[in-house]
Amino acid sequence: MFFLILLGTILLFFLIKSIIILLVWKFGKISYDGFSAAGFKYDPYKDLFYSTRNAWQKSLGYSRIYDVLSPFGRMTLDALPILFQYQNESYLIEFWKGQYGIVTGAEIGVYKTNDKIITKNTLYEPTNKLLPMAFTLYYKQKELLKIKDEHWWLAAFKLGFYSNPKDLTMDISVTFPNKEMLSSFLDGFSKHGYTYKDYKIIDTTFYFLYQKPKSKKVWTRTLLIDLINAHMNKKNVMRYNNFLNGFIDKDLKDDSLSHNRLFVQNVVPDILQNKEDDSHE
Numbered sequence: 001m002f003f004l005i006l007l008g009t010i011l012l013f014f015l016i017k018s019i020i021i022l023l024v025w026k027f028g029k030i031s032y033d034g035f036s037a038a039g040f041k042y043d044p045y046k047d048l049f050y051s052t053r054n055a056w057q058k059s060l061g062y063s064r065i066y067d068v069l070s071p072f073g074r075m076t077l078d079a080l081p082i083l084f085q086y087q088n089e090s091y092l093i094e095f096w097k098g099q100y101g102i103v104t105g106a107e108i109g110v111y112k113t114n115d116k117i118i119t120k121n122t123l124y125e126p127t128n129k130l131l132p133m134a135f136t137l138y139y140k141q142k143e144l145l146k147i148k149d150e151h152w153w154l155a156a157f158k159l160g161f162y163s164n165p166k167d168l169t170m171d172i173s174v175t176f177p178n179k180e181m182l183s184s185f186l187d188g189f190s191k192h193g194y195t196y197k198d199y200k201i202i203d204t205t206f207y208f209l210y211q212k213p214k215s216k217k218v219w220t221r222t223l224l225i226d227l228i229n230a231h232m233n234k235k236n237v238m239r240y241n242n243f244l245n246g247f248i249d250k251d252l253k254d255d256s257l258s259h260n261r262l263f264v265q266n267v268v269p270d271i272l273q274n275k276e277d278d279s280h281e
Contacts, residue, residue: 051155084188098165105157132175170210
């Protein structure tokens with residue numbers, strides 16, 4: 001069953017990629033950077049998948065409904081949305097960490113809207129101003145992922161790894177263009193019950209150790225749904241890793257490379273990061 005799902009995903013990727021190539025050829029106005037169809041690339045040196053700046057998700061923006069629906073996509077996430085006003089615009093910076101199906105990962109998203117009235121249904125668009133951001137994700141105090149870049153949506157994931165969000169700690173830094181924007185962000189941050197003791201400021205950079213969120217969970221994050229997702233995600237992670245063990249031919253296997261890298265090289269090489277790709281660290 002898992003192999004069929006995986007095969008279907010791969011076929012869907014090539015279908016989407018072909019459609020995008022056709023649209024680019026016809027209209028010449030759609031950004032395409034090799035794997036924009038999925039929005040991610042794979043770093044073989046760190047064994048992580050990361051979001052690209054021109055990812056197709058950029059066109060979708062952000063709405064709270066995404067967080068509400070995420071548990072039905074087998075995602076169990078700790079989400080911390082920070083709303084604030086800056087230069088007559090409404091901004092949202094949100095932090096996520098948790099289990100995304102068969103991957104463990106984290107995200108920082110920066111969005112804004114010109115809407116005068118903000119509701120739970122407000123649709124935000126990604127900011128055009130890329131912010132220097134970074135995070136290190138720890139699983140039970142052991143480093144799992146580390147990434148930094150100037151981005152509107154900094155995201156990184158470890159494929160084939162299971163975790164409970166409560167076991168994840170996200171060490172975050174975000175650098176703002178000026179102290180005015182930083183101050184406005186801190187006003188929104190404090191509304192969740194955080195104080196100056198919970199973060200550190202150096203110049204215009206915000207540092208925060210994200211452990212247990214103080215923000216209220218979305219109503220779909222019930223105990224029953226979390227338990228069902230945890231059970232299914234554990235099983236699927238195990239199936240994926242068993243599949244990889246059988247997929248990698250022993251004669252081709254290089255013990256110095258991760259199974260994920262070998263799998264990517266042989267199945268979806270387009271997502272493999274090249275030296276010329278974005279210089280995230």
